[in-house]
Amino acid sequence: MEAAHEPRTLILVSLAAEPRHGHSIMLDVEDFSGVRLGPGTLYGALQRLERDGLIEAVPTSDRRQPYRLTAAGAQALIGRVERYTAVVTVARHRLGAP
């Protein structure tokens, strides 16, 4: 199972709401997770997500290229969220937390 703070997972979460370009993804990820993605890490992850068909470039004339989730990307994110949720549910139960 991929770690929740793994760059590709964080990028999928960031793009779940709306298309974003690289800098916007960096700021959003840092805002909701506290993880600061460097440009090399960010674009390495974007390239692999694009290669695997989980995100796609949105046509633009701007140098700042926005990306959006594909249907396969949304499905992959749902799968990851379900796996994390199952782990969190067990942890809460064992800790006696509500």
Place this chain on the structure above:
Amino acid sequence: MNWALRLYPEWWRTRYGDEMSALMEEVPPSLGTVVDLMKGAVMAHLEAEPTPATGIASSAGAIALGRPPRRIPRPGRLAVAALLLPALVTVAMGALLRMYPHLGTEVLPGPLFLTWSLISNRHLVLGLTIMGAAIAMWRALVTPRGGAWMVGAVVAFGLLVGIVSIYLGF
């Protein structure tokens, strides 16, 4: 920091160069960013060049490449990585020791200190030479008409053999 983009392979710069350049205009320069870009460049060189059939199929970048796809053999990638990564560690440790000579005696305990103390200027030269040989070999493998890189690889391996011979006292 746009100089760091030159460390990336050509197909990567064709596809992502403009947007990475735009991004770096908005990110304050720092040592961490430079290290992150260098790490990204190494990973990009180990990544197979995408083809219309295998990846980034719909991107303008892949179409703009305008040359036939080139398959990169996985054993070749692993061989270069096996050569490159220890060389990078050797070079990094050698460079750090030159900048902070006290680190070797004050910070690193036990086995780590033993490793550290073995690193010298000669190791730095050897590490750089292995790294150069690995990069030249890799580029000769993946670059169409990579004759110049092949010459570089032969020269680098010649240097490597010479340095190792000096080490061994031949």
